Amino acid sequence: MNEQSMTVRGKDRYKSGVMEYKKMGYWEPDYVPKDTDVIALFRVTPQDGVDPIEACAAVAGESSTATWTVVWTDRLTAAEKYRAKCYRVDPVPNSPGSYFAYIAYDLDLFEPGSIANLTASIIGNVFGFKPLKALRLEDMRLPVAYVKTFQGPATGIVVERERLDKFGRPLLGATVKPKLGLSGRNYGRVVYEALKGGLDFCKDDENINSQPFMHWRDRFLYCMEAVNRAQAGTGEIKGTYLNVTAATMEDMYERAEFAAELGSVIIMIDLVIGYTAIQSMAKWARKNNMILHLHRAGHSTYTRQRLHGVSFRVIAKWMRLAGVDHIHAGTVVGKLEGDPATTRGYYDICRQDFNKTTLEHGVFFDQHWASLNQMMPVASGGIHAGQMHQLLDHLGEDVVLQFGGGTIGHPKGIQAGATANRVALEAMILARNEGRDYVHEGPEILAKAAQTCTPLREALEIWKDITFNYESTDSPDFVPTATPAM
Amino acid sequence: MRVTQGCFSFLPDLTDEQITAQVQYCLDKGWAVNIEFTDDPHPRNTYWEMWGLPMFDLRDAAGIMKELNDCRRTYGDRYIRLSGFDATHGWESLRISFIVNRPKDEPGFRLQRQEVDGRSMRYTTVSYAVDRPEGSRYE
Numbered sequence: 001m002n003e004q005s006m007t008v009r010g011k012d013r014y015k016s017g018v019m020e021y022k023k024m025g026y027w028e029p030d031y032v033p034k035d036t037d038v039i040a041l042f043r044v045t046p047q048d049g050v051d052p053i054e055a056c057a058a059v060a061g062e063s064s065t066a067t068w069t070v071v072w073t074d075r076l077t078a079a080e081k082y083r084a085k086c087y088r089v090d091p092v093p094n095s096p097g098s099y100f101a102y103i104a105y106d107l108d109l110f111e112p113g114s115i116a117n118l119t120a121s122i123i124g125n126v127f128g129f130k131p132l133k134a135l136r137l138e139d140m141r142l143p144v145a146y147v148k149t150f151q152g153p154a155t156g157i158v159v160e161r162e163r164l165d166k167f168g169r170p171l172l173g174a175t176v177k178p179k180l181g182l183s184g185r186n187y188g189r190v191v192y193e194a195l196k197g198g199l200d201f202c203k204d205d206e207n208i209n210s211q212p213f214m215h216w217r218d219r220f221l222y223c224m225e226a227v228n229r230a231q232a233g234t235g236e237i238k239g240t241y242l243n244v245t246a247a248t249m250e251d252m253y254e255r256a257e258f259a260a261e262l263g264s265v266i267i268m269i270d271l272v273i274g275y276t277a278i279q280s281m282a283k284w285a286r287k288n289n290m291i292l293h294l295h296r297a298g299h300s301t302y303t304r305q306r307l308h309g310v311s312f313r314v315i316a317k318w319m320r321l322a323g324v325d326h327i328h329a330g331t332v333v334g335k336l337e338g339d340p341a342t343t344r345g346y347y348d349i350c351r352q353d354f355n356k357t358t359l360e361h362g363v364f365f366d367q368h369w370a371s372l373n374q375m376m377p378v379a380s381g382g383i384h385a386g387q388m389h390q391l392l393d394h395l396g397e398d399v400v401l402q403f404g405g406g407t408i409g410h411p412k413g414i415q416a417g418a419t420a421n422r423v424a425l426e427a428m429i430l431a432r433n434e435g436r437d438y439v440h441e442g443p444e445i446l447a448k449a450a451q452t453c454t455p456l457r458e459a460l461e462i463w464k465d466i467t468f469n470y471e472s473t474d475s476p477d478f479v480p481t482a483t484p485a486m
Numbered sequence: 487m488r489v490t491q492g493c494f495s496f497l498p499d500l501t502d503e504q505i506t507a508q509v510q511y512c513l514d515k516g517w518a519v520n521i522e523f524t525d526d527p528h529p530r531n532t533y534w535e536m537w538g539l540p541m542f543d544l545r546d547a548a549g550i551m552k553e554l555n556d557c558r559r560t561y562g563d564r565y566i567r568l569s570g571f572d573a574t575h576g577w578e579s580l581r582i583s584f585i586v587n588r589p590k591d592e593p594g595f596r597l598q599r600q601e602v603d604g605r606s607m608r609y610t611t612v613s614y615a616v617d618r619p620e621g622s623r624y625e
Contacts, residue, residue, distance in 0.1 A: 158576075161580075162579055162580075165583075167569070167580040167583045168570075168581060169493050198490065198496055221605055224607070224609070228597055229597060231529060231595075232594070232597035233487065233595075235487070235489035235490060235527050235528075236491050236529055261606070353576050371576065374576075422496045423496045423497065426494050426495075426496050427497060429493060430497065430500075430504070430508070433508050433582075434508075434511070435507075
């Protein structure tokens with residue numbers, strides 16, 4: 001369907017009145033994107049009767065220079081350069097009525113180093129455009145020239161590991177539960193028990209900020225008592241993600257500074273604070289030797305449905321640019337959304353220096369990260385020690401595995417729960433490194449480790465049949481096709 | 487207490503056979519194996535003493551185990567760890583690190599609290615072992 005350009009040229013292009021977007025220069029099938037262009041891939045679902053090419057050209061127009069009618073003031077600018085150009089439209093496989101639109105944007109359209117500016121164009125007005133039934137931003141190619149204008153993760157995976165002195169295995173965490181209602185003193189107890197038992201991190205939940213049952217200073221003080229006690233009790237560096245999310249930047253800076261004064265290695269923020277606040281906190285974190293954890297609170301309101309919104313892979317790219325160190329990116333086997341192939345794509349975006357186009361993982365572009373730090377993905381939500389082999393297989397080594405319920409819900413207490421997870425993890429890493437087929441022998445490896453670890457035996461017993469097998473609402477559109485061997 | 491630094495501290499102490507398998511894993515990945523020892527296991531004591539240079543060119547697990555056993559003969563009363571170093575661009579750091587030798591008695595750490603500025607606190611972790619001079623800490 002990629003027929004030729006319909007662009008009207010010369011003075012006819014600027015005759016007053018309404019002109020189709022595809023004739024205004026927003027549909028240029030011959031355009032070859034420059035290495036410096038930002039490219040966006042949208043899933044466009046036009047209203048019935050709307051020509052798909054016109055709909056895709058409109059997306060290019062409305063996310064760049066266009067308005068609904070011709071304006072003569074375009075002629076005061078290098079308009080052809082500033083127009084976003086839709087250069088390719090493909091029907092979405094197995095999804096009648098939807099189209100993939102590839103749109104190229106000149107780099108000059110964007111302020112350097114500003115996610116707010118990038119997103120104001122790409123997901124601005126255009127998402128409410130009436131001729132479309134639905135619109136989804138599937139992926140973006142960010143040119144190296146643009147990547148280089150961002151700080152990137154404040155710490156990065158390598159330095160995080162060096163700072164924590166933890167190598168060769170996933171990190172282990174737990175979110176304190178119940179997420180609301182505990183007093184500072186009781187909250188710190190959970191943190192102490194989990195860290196002493198063998199976890200590396202504890203975590204505030206997204207909605208723990210400063211409430212009547214526990215104000216933030218109290219939480220920070222008790223948590224750091226717990227962290228330091230556990231550190232002295234084990235000889236290992238420990239941390240707890242102190243959530244500094246607050247109503248204003250001033251409040252957040254105040255909380256972050258208190259966390260730093262108390263010696264915390266890590267703080268956390270929620271995605272709902274907004275892109276600019278996230279970038280500010282990333283700069284603060286780098287300046288203060290702090291690891292910055294991001295909880296993706298709110299993302300499912302726009303990432304989960306296939307037809308409308310923004311794919312999480314795009315959010316992950318923006319967050320890597322914005323500069324967070326940790327990002328929740330799915331578990332595959334846990335209680336929250338995420339099929340294995342799509343999740344693999346997210347993890348690659350977090351951790352690789354170069355993403356190769358892999359349609360079956362939902363990765364539509366080659367993406368160079370130009371040595372921008374790597375982001376540590378975090379797997380959280382409904383996972384337990386009995387799944388350790390699957391987690392390691394799906395998620396790899398550079399990941400934080402967060403067992404909240406799977407630690408705190410242990411029948412013998414929180415320390416026992418933490419120990420069960422740590423022993424399961426170390427046994428699995430040991431077996432994998434020994435060359436064993438740990439994915440298939442996983443249950444056997446765990447059972448063997450449980451022989452010398454009662455807490456693990458109890459954990460395996462209580463959660464042995466817990467799985468969350470539901471159909472994913474967001475999975476890749478492309479399946480791998482077998483290539484004949486040459 | 488038991489210092490739980492490193493990759494395998496929650497498992498029973500590794501046998502030489504198990505250590506050899508991990509060394510082989512490092513070699514297969516192209517990493518340089520490094521032996522280090524210390525008598526101050528403070529969690530932020532980054533620079534343990536090196537038992538020679540990282541073994542960039544020794545590609546034989548048996549050879550590395552011989553080095554480890556030599557180190558144990560001299561410093562068997564201390565902590566010894568093995569690590570695998572990956573010089574690949576973008577990593578250029580350790581890929582794995584685990585303890586392969588411990589003192590018979592691990593005295594652990596004292597947590598010092600300095601109460602400052604109202605309820606605020608400054609915490610300091612001190613190895614009990616460093617109360618004695620270097621070299622005679624685990625005698």
